[in-house]
Amino acid sequence: MNTQSLKQSSSNKLYYLLILLLICAIIVSAIYSLSIGQVSIPFRQSMEILLHTVTNGKLGSLEHVQHESYLNIILQVRMPRIIFALLIGIGLALCGVVMQAVVQNPLADPYILGISSGASLGATFAILIGFGSNALLAQFGVAFGAFTGAMFTSMAVLLLSSIGGKATSVKLVLSGVVIGALCGSFSSLIIFFANNAEGIKTVTFWSMGSLASASWEKTPILIIVVVLGAAFFLFQHRILNTMLLGDESAITLGINLSIFRKLYMVLTALVTGTMVAYAGMIGFVGLIIPHIARGIFGADHKRLMLGTLLLGGLFMIWADILSRTLIANVELPIGIITSVIGSPLFIYMIVKKGYNFGG
Helix, strand or coil: CCHHHHHHHHHHHHHHHHHHHHHHHHHHHHHHHHHCCCCCCCHHHHHHHHHHHHCCCCCCCCCCCCCHHHHHHHHHHHHHHHHHHHHHHHHHHHHHHHHHHHCCCCCCCCCCCCHHHHHHHHHHHHHHCCCCCCHHHHHHHHHHHHHHHHHHHHHHHHHHHHCCCCCCHHHHHHHHHHHHHHHHHHHHHHHHHCCCHHHHHHHHHHHHCCCCCCCCCCHHHHHHHHHHHHHHHHCCHHHHHHHHHCHHHHHHCCCCHHHHHHHHHHHHHHHHHHHHHHHCCCCCHHHHHHHHHHHHHCCCHHHHHHHHHHHHHHHHHHHHHHHHHCECCECCCHHHHHHHHHHHHHHHHHHCCCCCCCC
16 A cells, blocks of 8 residues: 555544544533533433433433423423534534635625625514514514525525626625625614614624524424535535636536536525524624634545534534523523634634635
């Protein structure tokens, strides 16, 4: 076996070891997250309850559980929240790494194309104006408004960037800035004329992001959207790598990047819109996690994608833990936690010598 083969084999072993460690870290962090909160539950009892539930009673025993309330707290309150944190972390990191390749910009995140502004406009409209007598729309409330706003904004950006030729990465970014600013102006206008102090407070809290609304009823949609989105992009590494090389290189390879940009935009908008609808605005996850993953796994999306997804899920689980435990009997908006952690990390990456996006 030659030197090149030995290096490749060693690299593969290290990659799979890192992936295994990340999966183990997520499992341990999830069980720890089940144990802490306003009601502290011993780690071992949390693990017993989780094993008993997941294996349908084949593993784990409930004999050592001290209080019956522990079962309800873990299964009905904390488990849906942990699943939400894991899925939203995966989804934000996924959309971040895809958008950074699509627009060839290291500062890209899931919200760069105006999705955040569109979702904010939809949520602000739902909270301060409402959907009137339409019972079907009123039933979904803020989630419906945020998702609708995010999707309409994405379509508007896609149409605007396609005017006068192919949708290039520069045109996508510029269109996102314009549409985002327009949506932001309309949101401010609604807030200015709204005579609803409680509604304005709700809009503010929603814009900071929160997992407090997590429930079993909401998890199926989130699971379907995030898991299918992740499964699709895990097999798109060749196209994503080509996007980093630019349009000229893609033409020589016989790949029409314009078509893939539009497809990826629609899919990331769908994933982001769903997450924003359920958890509000959570910043920095989609921006910083892909950069950390590149430092660990390299720039090749074949390895980068899975590592980014797992890092995103792990990061969000710990961000949720901190949001619930930093201040006693107070739950901080998770968007504040992710920004406080993400900002110093991003500053470090800016000043760090030798960091090169895409390589």
